[in-house]
Amino acid sequence: QVQLVESGGGMVQAGDSLRLSCVASGRTFSPYVGGWFRQAPGKEREFVASISWTGSSTNYADSVKGRFTISRDNAKNTVYLQMNAMKPEDTAVYYCAAVNWATGVTSTSSRYDYWGQGTQVTVSS
Numbered sequence: 001q002v003q004l005v006e007s008g009g010g011m012v013q014a015g016d017s018l019r020l021s022c023v024a025s026g027r028t029f030s031p032y033v034g035g036w037f038r039q040a041p042g043k044e045r046e047f048v049a050s051i052s053w054t055g056s057s058t059n060y061a062d063s064v065k066g067r068f069t070i071s072r073d074n075a076k077n078t079v080y081l082q083m084n085a086m087k088p089e090d091t092a093v094y095y096c097a098a099v100n101w102a103t104g105v106t107s108t109s110s111r112y113d114y115w116g117q118g119t120q121v122t123v124s125s
Helices: none
Strands: 002-007 010-013 018-026 032-039 046-051 058-060 068-073 078-083 092-100 119-124
Touching: 002 092, 018 032, 018 092, 018 119, 032 068, 032 078, 046 068, 046 078, 058 068, 078 092
Parallel strands: 010 119
Antiparallel strands: 002 018, 018 078, 032 046, 032 092, 046 058, 068 078, 092 119
8 A cells, every 4th residue: 555644734924935745655656646636624625736757747726837836756755845925725735646657647636546644734814
């Protein structure tokens, strides 16, 4: 089984930056696509960003384009989400996810096989 553990969440003010990390362990499979999703209170889980195994292909939700950057370090089995110019509407629980590389940088949550437990991000105005 593959375990994904997120870290880096916290409380920041609007305009601040935060970097989330997602470490994969256990029976890690490679190569894999890494993804980030978020869920705000009372809302459905939504796609944030995804990255291919090599990092050459990325996909972003329109709401975060130009502000968030997804990256990865395969030597460390880690996928990152750098969040800049944060807004109160970015407040949510952020989840990382993984799926076999052949799936591509999909934004569809149901296509991901493995999920982390989530980390809370709160942005105050």
